[in-house]
Amino acid sequence: MSTRWEHGSDFHLEQRTGELDAPWTEHPHTLWGSGRDAMRGLLAWGREHHGWQRVWVPSFYCQKVVAALARELPVVSYVDSPEHPLRARLDADAHDVVIAVNLHGTRTSSGIVTRGTVVEDHTHDPFGTWARESDAPWAVASLRKTLPLPDGGVLWSPRGEHGPAVRPLTDVHARAAADRLAGMVLKHDHLEGRDIDKSAFRACLVAGERAMASGVLSGISAFSAARLPTLPTAEWHAQRQQNIAAFADAFGSPSRVRLLPSSFAATLVFDRPEHAAWVRESLIAARVYPAVLWSLASPVVDVPAEHRELSRRILTLHCDHRYTTADMHRVADTVRHFIGSAERVG
Ligand SMILES: Cc1ncc(COP(=O)(O)O)c(C=O)c1O
Numbered sequence: 001m002s003t004r005w006e007h008g009s010d011f012h013l014e015q016r017t018g019e020l021d022a023p024w025t026e027h028p029h030t031l032w033g034s035g036r037d038a039m040r041g042l043l044a045w046g047r048e049h050h051g052w053q054r055v056w057v058p059s060f061y062c063q064k065v066v067a068a069l070a071r072e073l074p075v076v077s078y079v080d081s082p083e084h085p086l087r088a089r090l091d092a093d094a095h096d097v098v099i100a101v102n103l104h105g106t107r108t109s110s111g112i113v114t115r116g117t118v119v120e121d122h123t124h125d126p127f128g129t130w131a132r133e134s135d136a137p138w139a140v141a142s143l144r145k146t147l148p149l150p151d152g153g154v155l156w157s158p159r160g161e162h163g164p165a166v167r168p169l170t171d172v173h174a175r176a177a178a179d180r181l182a183g184m185v186l187k188h189d190h191l192e193g194r195d196i197d198k199s200a201f202r203a204c205l206v207a208g209e210r211a212m213a214s215g216v217l218s219g220i221s222a223f224s225a226a227r228l229p230t231l232p233t234a235e236w237h238a239q240r241q242q243n244i245a246a247f248a249d250a251f252g253s254p255s256r257v258r259l260l261p262s263s264f265a266a267t268l269v270f271d272r273p274e275h276a277a278w279v280r281e282s283l284i285a286a287r288v289y290p291a292v293l294w295s296l297a298s299p300v301v302d303v304p305a306e307h308r309e310l311s312r313r314i315l316t317l318h319c320d321h322r323y324t325t326a327d328m329h330r331v332a333d334t335v336r337h338f339i340g341s342a343e344r345v346g
Pocket of ligand 1: 033
């Protein structure tokens with residue numbers, strides 16, 4: 001149990017162990033340095049072996065991922081956002097690749113009908129129903145968004161196809177993963193009350209993040225490859241669902257804010273972007289650090305104006321295994337308090 005309370009932001013190094021229960025272990029799979037490396041590795045392979053020519057991405061999506069994919073193939077967007085059901089029919093060519101994303105982990109199948117090759121991105125719910133029941137040719141997930149690992153991405157084929165061979169670990173990636181790991185260890189020590197300043201672990205985490213997925217495609221670090229099979233994923237997945245429910249219970253339904261269904265995080269949609277910004281800043285000052293999913297301020301592809309505006313109204317709060325029901329109640333009460341003051345400020 002931590003002696004210094006804070007909520008959100010990067011994982012610290014976790015001591016708990018158990019057994020990996022993941023959809024890819026039953027299928028051909030490869031481990032990569034990051035989710036982006038896994039996706040780029042697949043695209044480079046498909047370009048060479050199947051003549052893949054173009055990638056379709058959702059209009060509401062992580063723009064760092066879009067920029068990474070654009071290093072391999074031209075990218076176009078299709079309309080998809082957390083507020084709408086995934087469009088059923090997509091007029092892609094047979095040599096196109098379509099990225100279908102479980103944006104908030106609430107989708108139970110892709111629902112996309114297309115002539116292109118579907119690649120599912122299960123980063124936000126790698127252990128949920130859609131990932132487990134998928135029959136897509138390809139699926140990917142970043143491991144470090146749901147698991148306390150310094151690096152890692154996985155590519156698997158629910159259909160049983162064999163894809164790109166894994167790449168060796170590069171020096172650039174090894175250094176990035178080592179910085180992330182150092183930051184996770186120091187954050188653990190800080191939370192335990194040791195004399196380690198926040199700036200020390202933040203510097204390592206930020207440096208590692210900046211270098212992640214920046215260079216030549218890489219395999220996963222030895223640390224994450226060895227840790228992955230020992231992580232209690234089923235227990236942590238269940239804990240996340242309990243935490244989301246605990247937040248919803250305590251949050252209730254304050255006016256001018258909606259809670260979106262999600263199996264990943266507590267996702268609030270404000271009526272006004274200024275209120276979302278005010279609440280975010282107030283939370284940070286109270287040591288509650290929201291996630292950003294995603295900034296669409298400078299998109300790499302076409303993004304409808306209403307999706308850009310929506311991204312400024314969304315606030316995402318972590319609900320993972322680090323937290324207890326009591327933590328989630330405390331966070332919900334804090335958010336409610338700041339929502340009240342945001343309304344008073346105007
Ligand atoms: C939905 C989604 N897919 C893929 C990625 C890429 O993962 P990574 O940062 O490990 O490259 C991210 C995070 O950046 C993400 O949020």
